[in-house]
Amino acid sequence: MRLPSYLESSLEPLALMVQDRLAVIGGVVLLAIIAMALFAPLIATHDPRLINEIEDGSVLVRGExxxxxxxxxxxxxxxxxxxxFGDQALVVGRAGTAFLRRDGRWAELRTGTTADLLDTAFGPDGSALVVGHGGTVLLVDGQRWQPIATPAPVELRGVAWIDDTSALIVGTGETLWRLDLAPSPVIRELASPVGRGFPLNAVARDADGTLLAVGDRGLALRYDPTSDQLALERLGTTRELNGLHITAAGTALAVGERGTLLRRAAGTTRWIADDAPDTRALRAGWIDDTGRALAVGRNGVILERAGEGEGWIRAETESERHLRTLFVLQGTMVALGSDLFVNRLLRALPFR
Structure with a gap:
């Protein structure tokens, strides 16, 4: 029985390949590689995420x-x-993690929650607010962690005090909540003038008593607690802003994606974009009234500025951990973060 002519014609190249030993070996190897790629999830000895990424409560300290x-x-x-605040610092993180640093020592705190905690802020009297996933809001007064009922289970990313008894909380979906603690805790939702659902990532109190919130696509909103009004403010960027720090005198630093660094001098309204020596995402920043500044971000990037008139430089560190937050306490700078990317495949395989 003869095959149709069109099949015979299509099989002629295959017949030539079979006669060539190298072509046969190459074809077998190619098919084996394709099969391994297709069935890799079934034959892998370990979860690739566990091999390539380790979560860690990382701490880097810069002393004298x-x-x-x-x-x-x-x-x-x-x-x-x-x-x-004063001689202490509060740090929060995933799964309800919290630590207090005092006199160079760390103490773990019991928060009473397993929610991921994203930000914290000390008030004028030393009490603190903590916000996080699932609409989590906690009032910290000494050893007491008091949960506060919230309107919705949104991801809350930033908090700043307005005065002794009130605060502004921001989060995803352009969430803007005003929290009033007296006579009892009450949260009131504020309507954004933009209303497009952009995430707001950070908020800080300005020298004039207003509060500035920043987020996705360079969005900046200013809240005036006296008039209870929100207004759009332009900082001169369309990049996502992740961190914001403003001193009591009004010196400000905003940091964001692709090495975004925006500064504002005290007593002015103009934001200046600085050239960054590294274009990786920055997560948090700090500045003082002399112009000395610090910014931290992905892959262990730490950028430093010595003072007014100086440029930014990248600091040498002992780690490439992703850094998400920082604080300065009694002259000591502390950067904190999360994931350490390491290829542990060879160490993880059972035959090693």
Whole structure:
């Protein structure tokens, strides 16, 4: 029985390949590679995410010697928010993690929640607010962590105090909540003048008593607690802004994606875009009234500025961990973060 002519013609190249030993070997190897790629999830000995990514409560400290050194980890969970007050600093992170630093020592705190905590801010009296996933809002007064009922389970990314008894909270979906603690905690939703659902990532109190919130696509909203009004403000960028720090005198620093660095001098309204020596995403920043500044971000990037008139430089560190937050306490700079990317495949295989 003869095959149809069109089939015979199509099989002629295959017949030639079969006669060539190298072509046969190459074809077998190619098919084996394709099969391994298709069935890799079934034959893998380990979850690739466990091999390539390790979550870690990373701590890098810069002391008087001007060198960033890696300190012992604070545990297995990422650290996302921090603030300092007096001689102490509060750090919060994933799975309800919280630590207090005082006199160079860390103490783990019981928060009473397993929600991921993203930001914290100390109030004028030393109490603190903590916000996070699922609409989590906690009032911290000494050893007491009081949960506050919220209108919706949104992801809350930033918090700043308005005065002794009220605060502004921001989050995804252009969430803007005003929290009033007296006589009892009440949260009131504020309507954004933009209303497009952009995430708001950070908020800080300005020198004039208003509050500035920043987020996706360079969005900046200013809230005046006296008039209870929100207004759009332009900072001169369309990049996502992740962090914001404003001093009591009004010196400000906003940081964001692709190495975005925006500065504003005290007593002015003009924001200046600085050239960054690294274009990786920046997550948090700090500045003082002399122009000395610090910014941290992905892959362990730490950018420093010595003062007014100086440029930014990249600091040498002992780690490439992703850094998400920072604080400055009594002259000591502390950067904190999360994931350490390491290829552990060879160490993980059972035959090693």
């Amino acid at each position: 010697e001007a060198v960033w050194r890696l300190e012992p980890s604070l545990g297995p969970f990422a650290l996302s928010g921090a603030d300092s």
